[in-house]
Amino acid sequence: MSHPPPESPLSLIASTLDVLATILPSHLLKPQVGIVCGSGLSTLASTFRDKVEVPYSSLRGFGSSTVPGHKSALAFGLVGPGKGVPVVAMLGRFHAYEGHALSTVVYPIRVMARLGVKNLIVTNAAGSLNPELPVGTIVVIQDHLALPNLTGLNPLLGPLLSPSYPRFLPISSAYSPSLRRLAFIASHHLSLPPSALSEGIYAWVSGPTYESPAEGRFLRNAGASVVGMSTVPEVCVAKEEGMEVMVLSLVTNFVVIPEKYRSIKEEVQAELDGKPLHIAEAESVSHEEVLAIGKEKGEVMTRLVEKIIELIPSP
Ligand SMILES: O=P(O)(O)O[C@H]1O[C@H](CO)[C@@H](O)[C@H]1O
Numbered sequence: 001m002s003h004p005p006p007e008s009p010l011s012l013i014a015s016t017l018d019v020l021a022t023i024l025p026s027h028l029l030k031p032q033v034g035i036v037c038g039s040g041l042s043t044l045a046s047t048f049r050d051k052v053e054v055p056y057s058s059l060r061g062f063g064s065s066t067v068p069g070h071k072s073a074l075a076f077g078l079v080g081p082g083k084g085v086p087v088v089a090m091l092g093r094f095h096a097y098e099g100h101a102l103s104t105v106v107y108p109i110r111v112m113a114r115l116g117v118k119n120l121i122v123t124n125a126a127g128s129l130n131p132e133l134p135v136g137t138i139v140v141i142q143d144h145l146a147l148p149n150l151t152g153l154n155p156l157l158g159p160l161l162s163p164s165y166p167r168f169l170p171i172s173s174a175y176s177p178s179l180r181r182l183a184f185i186a187s188h189h190l191s192l193p194p195s196a197l198s199e200g201i202y203a204w205v206s207g208p209t210y211e212s213p214a215e216g217r218f219l220r221n222a223g224a225s226v227v228g229m230s231t232v233p234e235v236c237v238a239k240e241e242g243m244e245v246m247v248l249s250l251v252t253n254f255v256v257i258p259e260k261y262r263s264i265k266e267e268v269q270a271e272l273d274g275k276p277l278h279i280a281e282a283e284s285v286s287h288e289e290v291l292a293i294g295k296e297k298g299e300v301m302t303r304l305v306e307k308i309i310e311l312i313p314s315p
């Protein structure tokens, strides 16, 4: 018995667009800006006007977000004063560590591109590798360090979706200087303290383990400022689709990088010498902590993203 040929990605995307066209009012159907909400950050859509939420389960090609702090729905709406800017947000994203294929992780970005999105604001929760980037800092990403991209887990592996796409995509200027500028101008408009917003380099790791101390030190020494388990696949595909992209990482924790390893040898010797050492327990990271910071900083992230959207020149 022969099997039907697998559905092409373009026909799957076309069917998703058809469904959206039947659900959405016409003023929301052509969003200009796309947003990806990071862990605990789905509140970024809380102030959308005329909001319509579309569950991923009603859209073929979409996976389901299985990570706490990620909702499985798209939110369409208007942002900003007056008529408002039509936008679309992924209230939850997909990560490769959940078992999703990278093509599923980036599928919503391809859909956004075909809805007309020209500017993409990607957010995430991330661990800090730099003492000068404390918890709560918003890091405007300048570049990435993607070990999976370099070692065989690149989201662009495989046949090109369109013959017009470059086979070898340059991503040396993936992070739009003009959008990054708007982030700092928006922060000024909102009177945020200068320390609220910083700049840095995002390291993408596959997860789901948090970094060992040696891995954290390795990423820091390699030049990364923050680390997380998402974002880079979405950025690469958004660039392939011709979008302007910016990334805002919210620092939710420090990556544990002790200056000195605890030495059991020294501890045992000290006990034998009758002078036991008092060793503090090593800290550890938890997703609950990550979500708590997302909740605490959700309001300021929302205001910042809204202001950036208002400042993007209309087409
Ligand atoms: O990158 P987002 O989706 O914000 O989530 C971050 O938080 C989770 C770990 O706590 C990981 O998924 C990591 O990537």
Ligand code: HPA
Pocket: 125, 126, 127, 128, 210, 211, 227, 228, 229, 252, 253, 254, 255, 285, 290
């Ligand atoms: O410390 C981290 N490491 C990787 N991903 C993360 N996402 C939030 N915090 C972290």
